[in-house]
Amino acid sequence: MGFHPEWSEISTLVNESKSIFIKKLSRNDTSWADDPKNGHQNGFFIPRATAESDFFPVLTSSNPEKPHIFDIKYPTFWPASGELKTSTIKHFSKRHPGDIEKERPRYEWQHTGVPREQFQSLNPASLLLVGKLKETKAGAEYWVIVVDSVSEEAEIIETVFKLESDFHFGTFDPALLIEPASDTDLLIAELTQAIHDRTLEQFIKQxxxxxxxxxxxxxxxxxxxxxxxxxxxxxxLPEPGNAVMRISRDIEYSIYKQAELRIRTAQVAKLLLHGVGDPVTNLVRGFSELDSIFLSAAQTRKSRAGLSFEHHVGRLFRDGRIRHEAQVVFGGRRPDFVLPGVKALNTNGDAIIVSLKTTLRERWKQLALEKPLGAIFLATVDDRISGEAIDEMERNSIHLVVPESLKKAKEKETAYSAYENVITFKQFFDIEVNLKRPSLVLPL
Known part of the structure; x- marks a missing residue:
């Protein structure tokens, strides 16, 4: 569920905070909310590095009879529901006092006293945001928001905080969430000059x-x-899947954002300054045009993501000398790749259909129709797929291909490690292609 405020409100809270803690929620952080058997559990875990920093309140040993237990009670504000909760952070420095075998430190601190419903029905890789305010708000120094990974707000947060594909947790200074001064100042100077010289139209065209x-x-x-x-x-490559994920989700997107910033800011400047009235009047009267600018930006980003993934996987096929055809239409279908080619479907036992989805949701189900034509492999960099969806893919003879780090991740972080029909990119190329179907690889 993870109902949460829109980005405009989240952004306001971020700007009112002196520090932000973000964590990609694991199964241990959320499974209790959907399981009535875990009624005694109510909260998420704080990683050791953050717990031992100065972000959260200091814990003390408040019970002389249990000196190994450290805790603190403090107020937290939950903007999604407007609740003020009395939360508790607790750390057991030893698991079982007196038991030498089990007397070892625990490296996570448990945070309880949270609204259960905000942790229910979350998709994998959802985000937890905790803000430490500059000034007390609603009776609390801290605010907490849970953001579902499939929401638009999650995508915005990943962009604003520059969360890379292997992100797990971290603390951030809101004052540093500004583009590097050199790039920003250069663009401001160029736009200012273009406006002064009345050459904004030419600037936009460039x-x-x-x-x-x-x-x-x-x-x-x-x-x-x-x-x-x-x-x-x-x-x-030791980890080709991780390489593709890093290139498509982090490096290419960073390059794209630099180009996008230049063109979109120029378009908005033209709208505000080149109308018949003052900037406020032009903004109000031209709001539909402004809306179109940002809608176009959002749509372009989404289409770019899919094309990006396809280009990078295609590069793996080409550099590996793997026989393939891309985007070939047959029978009303157009899979991303067919190995070795469309003519081999239904006639060659080595034929493979490879479909690419940056995000899955329900769109993978159409692949079940292609089952009689060849072995089906669905490649993705999405870390938010549920176990139920993976089970359904297995029933439809679909193998999921994921980056190596996602397959290796602990079960609490992704659902992949426990499923045999989920393989890594490395396993796909080394076993499914090179070992089982060597004819797909051209000789040197």
Whole structure:
């Protein structure tokens, strides 16, 4: 469920805070909310690094008879429901006093006293935000918001805080959530000059979003240079899935945002300053145009994500000399890749259909129709897929292909580790292609 305020309210709270803690919620943080058997549990876990920092209140040993237990009670404000809760942070420095075998520190602190309903029915990889306010608000120094991973707000948070694909938790200074001064100041200076010279129209025409092919090439080149590889041969890369996830979700998106900022800010400046009235009048009268600018921006981002994934997986196929065809139409269908090619479907036991989805949701179900044509593999970088969906894929003979780090992640972080029909990119290339279907790989 994770009902939460819209980004405008979250942003206001962020700006009123002196520090922000963000955690990608694991199963241990949320499963209790959906299981009536765990009625005694009520909260999430704070990682050791954060608990031992100065973000949360200091814990003390308040019970002389149990000196190994440290805790603190403090008020928390939950904006989604407007509740003020008395929360507790508790740390058991030893599991079982007196038992030498089990007398070892616990490295997570439990935070209880939370609204149960806000942790119910959450998708995997949802986010927890805790703000430490500059001034007390609603009787509390801390606010807490739970954001479902499939919401628009989650996407905005990942962008604003620059949460990369392998993010788990961290604390942030809101004052530093500004683009580097050099890039920002340069754009401001260019726009100011264009407005002064009355050349804003020309400035806008000069700003273009790089083509998907160009973006992909730039991002791949940066990753290869940073990691000192000559190419993206999946048989040589130790973790090809992690490489694709890093390139598509982090590096390429960063390059894209720089280009997007230039063109969108120029478009908005034109709307505000080149109308018939003052900026406020132009804003109100031109709001539908402003809305269209940002709608176009959102739609372009979403379409870019899918194309990005396709370009990078295609690069793995090419550099690995793997026989394939991309986006071939047959029988009203157009899978992303067919190995070795569409003519082999239904006639070659080695034929593979590879479909790509950056985010799955329910769209994967159409793949079940292609089951008689060849083995089906669904590749994704989505870490929010439930166990129920994976079970249904297995019933439809669909193998899920995920980055190595997502498959290796503990069960509490993703659902993948427990399922045999979920394999890594490395396993796909080394076992499903090279070992089981060697004819798919062209000789050197």
């Amino acid at each position: 700003q273009t979003l790089p083509s998907p092919e160009l973006l992909a090439g730039q991002a791949q080149a940066k990753w290869l240079a940073d990691n000192k590889f000559d190419d993206m041969n999946p048989f040589s």
